[in-house]
Amino acid sequence: MGQWRDKGLPIVVGIDGSSSALDAARWAAQEAARHSAPLYLVSAFGWSGHRHLGDPGLGNYRESLLQDTWKTVAVAADAARHVAEGVEISELTLDGYPVPLLVTESRTAGLLVIGDRGLGGFTSLLIGSVAIRLAAQAECPVVVVRGEESDSGPVVVGVDGSPISEAALEFAFDAADARGVPLIAVHVWNDYAVAPAVTEPVEWDAVETEEHRALAERLAGWSEKYPDVEVRRVVVSDGPAHALIAQATANKAQLVVVGSHGRGSAAGLVLGSVSHALLHHSPCPVAVVRPEPSPVP
Numbered sequence: 001m002g003q004w005r006d007k008g009l010p011i012v013v014g015i016d017g018s019s020s021a022l023d024a025a026r027w028a029a030q031e032a033a034r035h036s037a038p039l040y041l042v043s044a045f046g047w048s049g050h051r052h053l054g055d056p057g058l059g060n061y062r063e064s065l066l067q068d069t070w071k072t073v074a075v076a077a078d079a080a081r082h083v084a085e086g087v088e089i090s091e092l093t094l095d096g097y098p099v100p101l102l103v104t105e106s107r108t109a110g111l112l113v114i115g116d117r118g119l120g121g122f123t124s125l126l127i128g129s130v131a132i133r134l135a136a137q138a139e140c141p142v143v144v145v146r147g148e149e150s151d152s153g154p155v156v157v158g159v160d161g162s163p164i165s166e167a168a169l170e171f172a173f174d175a176a177d178a179r180g181v182p183l184i185a186v187h188v189w190n191d192y193a194v195a196p197a198v199t200e201p202v203e204w205d206a207v208e209t210e211e212h213r214a215l216a217e218r219l220a221g222w223s224e225k226y227p228d229v230e231v232r233r234v235v236v237s238d239g240p241a242h243a244l245i246a247q248a249t250a251n252k253a254q255l256v257v258v259g260s261h262g263r264g265s266a267a268g269l270v271l272g273s274v275s276h277a278l279l280h281h282s283p284c285p286v287a288v289v290r291p292e293p294s295p296v297p
Contacts, residue, residue, distance in 0.1 A: 008037070009110030009140075010090075013080075014102050014130065015043040017072040020115025022079050024145040027285060028113040029080035029087055031143075034178045035110075038088040041076050042105055044098040045069045069093050099133050106138035116146035116279065135260070135275060135288045141171055143255075147284040150254040154182040154232070156247050157257040158240055158274065161218055164259035167291040169219075172257040173226045175287070182230040184251060187215045188243045189235070211235050241277035249283045257287040 013028045015021045025041060032039040045066055073091040080089055094101050106112045114131050135142045157172035159165050169185075176183040189211045212235050223231055236243050248256045260275050278286045 009108070010038040010040045011035075011111045011113060012040045012042055012102065012105045012109040013076070014098060014112070014114040014134070015041050015073050015076045016098070016115075016130075017043075017075075018115060018117065020117045020145070022076055022115075023149075024113045024115040024143075025076040025080045026083045027143070027145045027149075028111075029084035029089075030151075031111065031113070032087045033084040037110060038090065039080060040090045040092055040105070040109070041073050041080065042092045042094060042102065043069050043073045044101045045093050045095050046097045066093070098130050099137070102130075102134055103137050103139065106134075106140045106142075109140045111141050111143060112138045113143045113145060116144050131279060132276070135279060141287055141289045143285055143287045144279055145285045146279070147282055148252075150252055150284060151179075152181065153252040153254040153284070154184050155179070155255045155257060156184045156186060156244060156251070156253045158244050158259065159185050159187045159215060159218060160240070160259075161214065162259070163291050166259075168257045168259035168287075168289045169222055171287060171289045172255075173222050173229055175255055175257065176229045177226045179254070180228075181254070182232055184232045184234060184247055184253070185215065185219055186234045186236070186240075186243050186247050187211060188238050188240045208235065208237070241274045241281075244274070244278060245281055245283070253284050255285050255287060256282050257289060260288045260290045 011028050011032045013021070013025050015025065029039055031037070070091075070093055073093055077089050077091050080087065102112060102114070112134065114134055116131050131144050135144060155172050155176040157165075157168055159169060172183055172185075189208070212233065215233050215235055219231055219233065223229070234243075234247060238246075244256055244258065247253070256278055258275050258278055260272050275286075275288050279288075
């Protein structure tokens with residue numbers, strides 16, 4: 001992933017006219033201001049005019065829909081400017097459908113930001129399908145804006161020692177550094193994972209001590225790179241999603257960061273269980289980060 005803020009890449013926001021999308025635009029505008037990044041507000045105009053040839057009455061209807069879409073993006077741009085003056089904002093209305101359009105935009109973006117619930121029914125029961133699909137398929141980090149707004153709480157990140165969590169750590173340290181807030185690094189362990197077929201007594205205190213030591217080692221290099229970030233280490237015997245949500249709630253976090261599988265495999269087409277749970281239950285915005293694909297030899 002690298003430090004996307006040093007690459008001049010834009011922050012892209014999906015806009016659909018919902019209040020959730022306006023929240024996403026405001027969040028993204030503040031992020032763009034922190035990183036001096038351009039902000040692209042993108043709305044999909046999914047009209048398929050070729051299916052209606054020969055019906056002159058539908059031409060005005062298409063134009064009306066297009067005008068409404070432009071207005072929707074303009075409203076989001078006003079909301080973004082209100083919270084972050086001076087940010088370079090582009091208003092884009094693109095022909096197509098939300099997921100494929102935003103996945104395409106993600107290929108040249110530093111960050112993709114969306115609301116957790118778009119327009120449509122059953123929003124009180126299910127997170128928006130667009131949010132779920134984009135968090136699984138986008139080719140840059142995705143932030144799903146949900147929960148309570150906070151500009152003073154810490155950043156929370158899940159750590160398991162894998163390349164996936166290393167990418168999440170880089171994003172989380174950078175986010176905490178840009179905000180000037182502490183980073184809470186959460187590592188979970190449980191007895192069945194440590195000793196699935198125990199035949200002798202296990203010194204669980206020693207196991208927990210070793211988990212603490214391993215977490216400290218994983219964070220050491222990042223702490224050297226980001227010396228101004230205060231790091232709080234949390235090691236618990238728990239499920240990862242529950243632990244992250246608990247830490248975010250107790251500490252009134254402003255962002256939770258979690259790793260996800262990279263594209264190019266079956267795992268890249270669906271969202272992991274931890275990410276999925278966070279997108280449903282996190283008390284604050286969630287960043288889903290995946291490692292950069294390995295270069296082709």
